[in-house]
Amino acid sequence: MISLEKFSLKIKDRQIFREIDFAIGKGEALGISGSMGSGKTSLLYCMKGIIPHLKRGKTSGKLQINGTEKNKLRKEVGIVFQDPNDQIFSKTVYDEVRFGLKNHGFSGGVLEEKVENALNQVGLWNRKDDDPFELSHGQRQKLAIASVLAMEPEIILLDEPTASLDHRTTLEVYKTLGELRESGKTIVIVEHDTDSLVSFADKFLILDHGLQKAFGDEDVFSLSEVKEAGVKIPWGLKAKQG
Amino acid sequence: MGLKGKAGLAAAFILLLAAILTPLEYAPVVFIIFLIWGAYHRVSILTALVATVFFSITLGISALILGFGIEHSILTSLRAITILLPVYVYFSYSSMQDVMETLESVGVPKDFSFMFSITIPYAHVLGRKVQFVNIAQQCRGSRSPWAVIMPLLNFVFERARMLAISIECRGWSAEEKS
Numbered sequence: 001m002i003s004l005e006k007f008s009l010k011i012k013d014r015q016i017f018r019e020i021d022f023a024i025g026k027g028e029a030l031g032i033s034g035s036m037g038s039g040k041t042s043l044l045y046c047m048k049g050i051i052p053h054l055k056r057g058k059t060s061g062k063l064q065i066n067g068t069e070k071n072k073l074r075k076e077v078g079i080v081f082q083d084p085n086d087q088i089f090s091k092t093v094y095d096e097v098r099f100g101l102k103n104h105g106f107s108g109g110v111l112e113e114k115v116e117n118a119l120n121q122v123g124l125w126n127r128k129d130d131d132p133f134e135l136s137h138g139q140r141q142k143l144a145i146a147s148v149l150a151m152e153p154e155i156i157l158l159d160e161p162t163a164s165l166d167h168r169t170t171l172e173v174y175k176t177l178g179e180l181r182e183s184g185k186t187i188v189i190v191e192h193d194t195d196s197l198v199s200f201a202d203k204f205l206i207l208d209h210g211l212q213k214a215f216g217d218e219d220v221f222s223l224s225e226v227k228e229a230g231v232k233i234p235w236g237l238k239a240k241q242g
Numbered sequence: 243m244g245l246k247g248k249a250g251l252a253a254a255f256i257l258l259l260a261a262i263l264t265p266l267e268y269a270p271v272v273f274i275i276f277l278i279w280g281a282y283h284r285v286s287i288l289t290a291l292v293a294t295v296f297f298s299i300t301l302g303i304s305a306l307i308l309g310f311g312i313e314h315s316i317l318t319s320l321r322a323i324t325i326l327l328p329v330y331v332y333f334s335y336s337s338m339q340d341v342m343e344t345l346e347s348v349g350v351p352k353d354f355s356f357m358f359s360i361t362i363p364y365a366h367v368l369g370r371k372v373q374f375v376n377i378a379q380q381c382r383g384s385r386s387p388w389a390v391i392m393p394l395l396n397f398v399f400e401r402a403r404m405l406a407i408s409i410e411c412r413g414w415s416a417e418e419k420s
Binding site: 048050054055073075078079081083085086087089090099100103104133147148151 | 360364370404405406407408409411413415
């Protein structure tokens with residue numbers, strides 16, 4: 001479903017990442033981890049089409065989603081940004097989720113049903129009339145997820161969705177993502193918390209200073225290149241390795 | 243709560259005109275009437291005043307600097323608040339969708355009506371950010387206004403940029419016609 005071949009990105013003569021190569025199928029979950037500034041967020045932006053459509057950047061190589069290369073924003077891909085405050089602007093929780101659906105042409109009973117389903121999935125239906133800025137950070141993150149879920153994208157990209165969340169809310173977010181994966185959605189998640197990531201994702205991509213250090217299943221965490229990239233070895237795997 | 247749609251917009255516009263055209267010496271009377279009107283619509287008066295006080299104090303100080311006297315400057319500040327209050331109250335009891343649809347129905351282009359509908363409610367977000375930045379800078383021993391203004395400008399531009407990207411990612415297009 002998502003396939004990259006020697007995919008590189010340059011912004012203003014600065015190489016952000018170089019020759020990224022991987023492929024994942026429908027319904028799989030990819031976890032991306034790596035050092036700070038290694039191009040993880042930029043990679044998500046390229047998958048959505050934000051780069052080069054909304055932000056400047058020169059790409060080379062191939063990036064195919066559903067077998068097609070498109071140089072515009074992809075409607076079948078939804079993205080949840082790192083800071084939920086960057087995407088919330090409506091007066092109520094309900095309006096925030098409704099916004100994307102209205103832009104996609106939904107209205108009436110169908111729209112209301114989709115909003116209700118999305119808010120119920122993240123447990124915010126009882127807060128639908130509240131001001132989003134009165135929600136806690138974790139609840140705002142859930143609202144940001146709901147506003148993307150409502151549009152029912154095939155692929156969901158998440159940029160550090162559990163940063164600054166407590167353990168319980170992190171588990172709730174991953175529970176929601178697990179249900180989405182079971183329903184057939186493809187999920188790509190950038191995450192530093194490898195403990196949570198390893199129990200959720202099927203494949204892992206490790207980046208360091210713009211270079212791909214490893215791609216594969218959880219065995220990648222035992223590679224020396226991954227350790228040198230500064231990626232935390234998940235506790236469960238550490239115990240196995242002895 | 244409040245008049246919706248075109249009636250609400252018309253009411254806010256009439257009150258705005260009344261605030262502008264009322265002689266300056268009657269500004270305190272108009273101010274009290276508007277406070278009562280805002281309270282009737284259950285709009286938080288304190289929030290409304292915080293949202294309008296920066297602009298009104300700036301106008302008042304400007305009048306003082308220009309030599310208009312203290313009484314005139316205070317009345318100018320009060321008038322500024324009465325001008326801003328109808329706008330604030332209207333946006334407070336109308337949802338973003340109502341505001342957009344009303345503005346579009348009276349001929350305002352889609353881009354402008356959308357811009358208004360999201361900018362006005364953001365005033366209280368900005369107010370909170372000013373508080374946080376001020377506290378953070380004072381913790382570092384700084385009382386300079388530039389120590390607050392520069393991070394605030396950075397915040398405003400960065401937030402605007404990311405919000406624009408997020409809005410476009412959710413299907414908004416300036417080219418589409420409703």
